[in-house]
Amino acid sequence: MEKVHFTEEKATMLATLYGRALDNRTTDPVLGDQAADDAVARIDYDFGKLGMSPDLAMAVVLRAKPMDAWAAEFLHAHPDAVVVHLGCGMDSRVFRLDPPPTVTWFDVDYPEVIALRQKIYPVREGYHQIGSNVTDFGWLDEVPADRPTLVVAEGLTMYLTEEGGHELVRRLVDRFPSGEMILDLYSRLGVRLQKLNPIVRKAGATLHWGVDDPCELEALGLTLVRALDVATAYPDSDMHRVSAGTRLQIRIARMIPALRKMGHIARYRF
Numbered sequence: 436m437e438k439v440h441f442t443e444e445k446a447t448m449l450a451t452l453y454g455r456a457l458d459n460r461t462t463d464p465v466l467g468d469q470a471a472d473d474a475v476a477r478i479d480y481d482f483g484k485l486g487m488s489p490d491l492a493m494a495v496v497l498r499a500k501p502m503d504a505w506a507a508e509f510l511h512a513h514p515d516a517v518v519v520h521l522g523c524g525m526d527s528r529v530f531r532l533d534p535p536p537t538v539t540w541f542d543v544d545y546p547e548v549i550a551l552r553q554k555i556y557p558v559r560e561g562y563h564q565i566g567s568n569v570t571d572f573g574w575l576d577e578v579p580a581d582r583p584t585l586v587v588a589e590g591l592t593m594y595l596t597e598e599g600g601h602e603l604v605r606r607l608v609d610r611f612p613s614g615e616m617i618l619d620l621y622s623r624l625g626v627r628l629q630k631l632n633p634i635v636r637k638a639g640a641t642l643h644w645g646v647d648d649p650c651e652l653e654a655l656g657l658t659l660v661r662a663l664d665v666a667t668a669y670p671d672s673d674m675h676r677v678s679a680g681t682r683l684q685i686r687i688a689r690m691i692p693a694l695r696k697m698g699h700i701a702r703y704r705f
């Protein structure tokens with residue numbers, strides 16, 4: 436068992452890991468992330484104190500599911516791709532997608548987070564981990580820049596400052612010849628209401644960067660391909676997975692544009 440102590444934004448990645456493990460324990464999981472479940476079993480931590488509920492676990496896996504699907508499409512089209520997975524936390528996306536060894540994959544997060552990953556997850560061919568603040572841009576030199584590149588950042592952008600987030604996107608677009616970027620975004624209202632998010636509150640994390648319309652990032656050199664909002668990220672076919680109370684909240688959010696647009700999952704090309 437690995438004993439861990441994380442605070443603020445680094446603690447949130449234990450909550451999302453636990454959410455994927457809870458989903459895996461249901462009879463009909465969305466992601467079926469056995470590696471997440473195994474990782475939780477190996478980490479000596481009181482996961483119960485993170486505020487993760489079955490409904491929040493659904494929010495976690497329903498966010499991950501389209502991101503996995505879009506990433507899989509990119510890797511299918513570009514089996515020689517470079518993947519840059521930013522703010523990876525303890526996410527086992529590389530194991531879920533299981534790309535061929537011709538794909539070069541980089542998981543990037545703070546050094547303490549990467550140190551824990553290295554104790555928990557096995558090595559694999561073509562797979563690398565970089566311990567760095569994503570906005571200390573020296574890490575970019577470690578990533579080859581001669582192939583189609585997929586950037587994935589799930590649950591990261593809102594923790595960056597707007598200035599840091601803009602510079603990160605600009606530097607990624609400048610460095611890599613072509614590719615796609617898959618991000619999730621909170622609106623400015625979502626950032627203002629951050630204390631209503633139990634995961635953020637219990638971790639003591641602070642959200643900074645809000646983006647109301649995913650098109651805003653086109654000014655940084657991206658072209659929006661697709662975006663899901665609160666309504667489309669919770670398709671009717673998955674509504675039976677959440678409690679009646681959460682279903683009602685989602686139905687209300689679907690009718691009120693500011694709530695419906697409080698979060699986006701966006702796919703861009705560059």
Ligand SMILES: C[S@@+](CC[C@H](N)C(=O)[O-])C[C@H]1O[C@@H](n2cnc3c(N)ncnc32)[C@H](O)[C@@H]1O
Binds near residue numbers: 447
């Ligand atoms: C909500 S967690 C999401 C983790 C993972 N993507 C997931 O979905 O489980 C946020 C992650 O972003 C990382 N993070 C936040 N700001 C960062 C920064 N400036 N540099 C590197 N990692 C950062 C945190 O350490 C944490 O692992």
